[in-house]
Amino acid sequence: xxDRLLEIRNLQIDGESDxxxxxxxxxxxxxxxxxxxxxxxxxxxxxxxxxxxxAMNFVRPGCRIRxxxxxxxxxxxxxxxxxxxxxxxxxxxxxxxxSAAASFNPAHQLIDQFSEIPVVHGVKNRQDAETDAKDLYxxxxxxxxxxxxxxxxxxxxxxxxxxxxxAMALSCRPDLIIFDEPTTxxxxxxxxxxxxxxxxxxxxFNTAAIYISHDLAVVAQMADRIxxxxxxxxxxxxxxxxxxxxxxMDYTKSLWAVRSFKxxxxxxxxxxxxxxxxxxxxxxxxxxxxLKNVTFEIHRGQTLAVVGESGSGKSTAARVITGLxxxxxxxxxxxxxxxxxxxxxxxxxxxxxxxxxxxxxxxALNPRQRIRSIIGRPLGFYxxxxxxxxxxxxxxxxxxxxxxPDLYIDRYPDELSGGQKQRVSIARALAAEPEFxxxxxxxxxxxxxxxxxxxxxxxxLQREFNLAYMFITHDLATVRAIADNVVVMLQGEIVEQGxxxxxxxxxxxxxxxxxxxxxxxxxxxxxxxxxxHRQQHxxxxxxxxx
Amino acid sequence: MTGDEATPLDPQVSRPKRTRxxxxxxxxxxxxxxxxxxxxxxxxxxxxxxxxxxxxxYSETEIVGPEFDVWGEEFILGTDGLGRDMLTRxxxxxxxxxxxAFFTTVLAFxxxxxxxxxxxxxxxxxxxxxxxVVDVLMAIPQLIFALMLLTIFGTSIPTLIIVIATxxxxxxxxxxxAVSLNVVVLDYFEAARLRGERLLWLCIRxxxxxxxxxLMAEFGLRFCFVFLMIAALSFLGLGIQPPTADWGSMVRxxxxxxxxxxxxxxxxxxxxAILTLGVNFLVDWFLHKSSGLxxxx
Numbered sequence: 001x002x003d004r005l006l007e008i009r010n011l012q013i014d015g016e017s018d019x020x021x022x023x024x025x026x027x028x029x030x031x032x033x034x035x036x037x038x039x040x041x042x043x044x045x046x047x048x049x050x051x052x053x054x055a056m057n058f059v060r061p062g063c064r065i066r067x068x069x070x071x072x073x074x075x076x077x078x079x080x081x082x083x084x085x086x087x088x089x090x091x092x093x094x095x096x097x098x099s100a101a102a103s104f105n106p107a108h109q110l111i112d113q114f115s116e117i118p119v120v121h122g123v124k125n126r127q128d129a130e131t132d133a134k135d136l137y138x139x140x141x142x143x144x145x146x147x148x149x150x151x152x153x154x155x156x157x158x159x160x161x162x163x164x165x166x167a168m169a170l171s172c173r174p175d176l177i178i179f180d181e182p183t184t185x186x187x188x189x190x191x192x193x194x195x196x197x198x199x200x201x202x203x204x205f206n207t208a209a210i211y212i213s214h215d216l217a218v219v220a221q222m223a224d225r226i227x228x229x230x231x232x233x234x235x236x237x238x239x240x241x242x243x244x245x246x247x248x249m250d251y252t253k254s255l256w257a258v259r260s261f262k263x264x265x266x267x268x269x270x271x272x273x274x275x276x277x278x279x280x281x282x283x284x285x286x287x288x289x290x291l292k293n294v295t296f297e298i299h300r301g302q303t304l305a306v307v308g309e310s311g312s313g314k315s316t317a318a319r320v321i322t323g324l325x326x327x328x329x330x331x332x333x334x335x336x337x338x339x340x341x342x343x344x345x346x347x348x349x350x351x352x353x354x355x356x357x358x359x360x361x362x363x364a365l366n367p368r369q370r371i372r373s374i375i376g377r378p379l380g381f382y383x384x385x386x387x388x389x390x391x392x393x394x395x396x397x398x399x400x401x402x403x404x405p406d407l408y409i410d411r412y413p414d415e416l417s418g419g420q421k422q423r424v425s426i427a428r429a430l431a432a433e434p435e436f437x438x439x440x441x442x443x444x445x446x447x448x449x450x451x452x453x454x455x456x457x458x459x460x461l462q463r464e465f466n467l468a469y470m471f472i473t474h475d476l477a478t479v480r481a482i483a484d485n486v487v488v489m490l491q492g493e494i495v496e497q498g499x500x501x502x503x504x505x506x507x508x509x510x511x512x513x514x515x516x517x518x519x520x521x522x523x524x525x526x527x528x529x530x531x532x533h534r535q536q537h538x539x540x541x542x543x544x545x546x
Numbered sequence: 547m548t549g550d551e552a553t554p555l556d557p558q559v560s561r562p563k564r565t566r567x568x569x570x571x572x573x574x575x576x577x578x579x580x581x582x583x584x585x586x587x588x589x590x591x592x593x594x595x596x597x598x599x600x601x602x603x604y605s606e607t608e609i610v611g612p613e614f615d616v617w618g619e620e621f622i623l624g625t626d627g628l629g630r631d632m633l634t635r636x637x638x639x640x641x642x643x644x645x646x647a648f649f650t651t652v653l654a655f656x657x658x659x660x661x662x663x664x665x666x667x668x669x670x671x672x673x674x675x676x677x678x679v680v681d682v683l684m685a686i687p688q689l690i691f692a693l694m695l696l697t698i699f700g701t702s703i704p705t706l707i708i709v710i711a712t713x714x715x716x717x718x719x720x721x722x723x724a725v726s727l728n729v730v731v732l733d734y735f736e737a738a739r740l741r742g743e744r745l746l747w748l749c750i751r752x753x754x755x756x757x758x759x760x761l762m763a764e765f766g767l768r769f770c771f772v773f774l775m776i777a778a779l780s781f782l783g784l785g786i787q788p789p790t791a792d793w794g795s796m797v798r799x800x801x802x803x804x805x806x807x808x809x810x811x812x813x814x815x816x817x818x819a820i821l822t823l824g825v826n827f828l829v830d831w832f833l834h835k836s837s838g839l840x841x842x843x
Contacts, residue, residue: 322740323740324736324740343739343740343742346742348742351740351741351742356737356740358733358737360733363732363733363734364733364734364737365734366734366738366751366752366755366756367756368755368756369751369755377741378741381741381742381743382741428737432741
């Protein structure tokens with residue numbers, strides 16, 4: 001039995017759109033030994049998932065393998081029949097998807113779905129499969145390993161589900177597991193646990209793994225070797241340590257440099273009257289209060305970052321400020337004067353001054369309106385512009401967001417990429433000439449390079465128009481880059497707030513400490529050091545999420 | 547710098563620019579054979595319905611020959627029980643039945659579609675009340691309800707249209723409400739609300755353009771059901787009244803011919819069947835396209 005497990009040579013994969021075949025993978029080679037972890041890094045559309053899936057000779061609908069060889073354990077997969085491939089998939093090569101929630105059948109218990117695989121493939125009988133399941137659940141550190149298998153997917157948290165999926169992938173003791181962005185959808189604190197689990201388990205079972213992600217710091221913790229992909233081609237390949245310390249290609253270097261963007265903090269005095277003041281607000285849906293006694297201020301020309309995990313109440317705070325959710329107690333003040341609590345009671349001017357940019361650019365723009373109408377509507381509605389004046393202003397705004405007016409003005413949103421759509425959302429907000437913009441996780445769904453572009457743009461616009469931003473995010477790296485002041489939220493309450501430097505230097509509130517330490521660093525040893533540190537200080541369980 | 551990264555797919559390949567009409571024609575050429583059949587059927591029926599008076603040699607109601615004449619040169623499809631030309635009545639029947647069914651469907655869409663839209667946008671009391679009224683109306687079997695209402699209000703054409711439209715509007719309410727709700731929860735709708743947009747704008751510019759696909763499919767299906775309903779009512783004697791030509795009543799009038807092994811009375815029924823089939827094929831294709839499912843390779 002040789003050490004070389006997977007050998008891909010000159011793989012070419014095409015994707016079809018509008019009856020034209022485009023090259024997705026343009027002749028890639030990949031080698032993987034037993035027990036080795038390979039990281040695949042790249043932006044969206046680079047071909048990482050396509051390459052990962054190709055390891056089991058699988059392509060998504062609408063794609064085809066045009067050429068190349070895929071040798072798994074000395075078998076040529078491209079020549080195998082469907083029956084043979086089916087015996088391979090799940091048994092010797094397993095796949096862990098990005099969204100655990102979408103991969104589990106909500107109508108079946110977790111343990112049923114686990115047992116299905118070995119039983120169907122004839123590897124174990126039902127009884128043995130269940131015993132094995134419980135053992136694996138224990139090894140992936142799920143709470144109540146003997147009982148948790150009998151729950152349904154909606155009864156466990158996201159992090160727990162992801163770990164259950166990892167356990168399920170191991171059910172037949174595969175030689176290779178493909179992890180496709182497994183922690184992208186999780187909070188930072190949950191991510192730590194899942195990463196540790198994956199790494200330990202892969203080492204313990206000597207399973208080879210392909211770890212796909214766009215988050216470099218995460219991949220640095222997990223992989224022995226890293227391949228950087230771009231537009232279906234290999235940019236650079238090296239061992240992790242070498243690539244971290246000494247990247248060769250310009251593109252690789254640019255990926256590494258992303259986290260270096262920091263805005264220039266102005267040391268000018270802030271005005272005494274805050275632009276927006278959230279005063280002792282308590283709000284909730286129905287009986288439950290989601291925000292409890294929340295007070296903070298936002299000043300003109302400054303950025304307030306509101307940080308917290310899912311369920312902390314950050315987006316609810318935004319809804320209260322915009323008037324979509326009237327608070328049960330407390331007030332919102334704008335420029336010193338109280339705002340009507342319900343947006344329907346506010347006049348046009350009050351509505352104009354506060355604009356919102358959303359996280360998912362796909363749902364933030366009406367797919368049946370051209371860019372011209374999307375940006376033009378606030379111009380006509382708020383400012384009464386029309387005709388040539390309006391057309392000129394639309395072009396001005398497009399230039400402001402760095403999109404060539406002639407090229408983009410007549411397009412529909414589905415003809416733009418994610419980053420471009422987000423820019424259009426920014427232009428739409430700017431068109432109203434507001435004083436205050438709420439950015440609700442605007443870069444969370446974007447790749448790092450693209451996100452950096454958006455942050456730079458927002459920074460420039462802020463200085464040019466003296467805008468105030470409320471930047472909601474769960475990513476502390478972003479906070480470091482763009483915030484002037486920070487509010488840290490946990491379960492509807494503010495645990496810490498103040499100027500950025502104050503919040504980021506110790507001493508902290510315990511939760512802030514947890515958050516800050518959970519952000520992956522670019523150092524390959526970071527995860528090990530963190531775990532040792534936490535074991536020594538006994539702070540391994542995260543507070544709210546799992 | 548024109549944006550950070552390339553548009554989806556290979557940025558070097560420029561897609562040929564096409565007008566909407568050209569895209570539509572290309573789509574039709576790519577369609578499966580059943581859809582093409584459907585389009586053909588609709589075009590033929592539409593043509594016949596519009597140009598019936600010009601196409602037919604005889605009049606709709608005049609008695610021009612012996613009763614139950616055989617298929618021959620003078621009367622291509624023979625004559626009916628009173629001596630009127632069968633082919634003429636068949637073509638006029640297209641105009642009457644299809645025409646009335648079309649207007650009824652349009653009216654049903656106006657009533658049901660508008661109410662459904664408003665229910666999705668307003669939610670709350672309006673949605674509840676509208677929903678419950680619709681539930682009650684739908685609880686009564688449609689044909690019987692229609693028969694009852696027509697007996698009460700008489701069987702003139704306007705009454706027929708209004709009764710059937712109201713009953714079918716209930717189904718359209720449900721469909722419209724469901725697809726509108728999908729749109730109303732999205733961010734861009736919230737953004738429009740926050741802007742302060744009025745109801746008219748929200749309905750027409752935000753929601754409606756995004757629900758046209760399922761609504762058009764529903765229009766096709768509803769049309770078929772309305773059509774069948776009218777034919778059924780006419781067959782029972784409470785729909786379109788004689789001497790107006792209508793396929794449903796034509797089946798009834800000439801039914802006795804079956805005992806002689808003549809397929810003439812079935813002709814109107816076949817005409818109904820082909821139209822229903824054609825529209826269904828078209829709607830199937832339409833729904834398949836708009837569902838975005840990709841065919842496996």
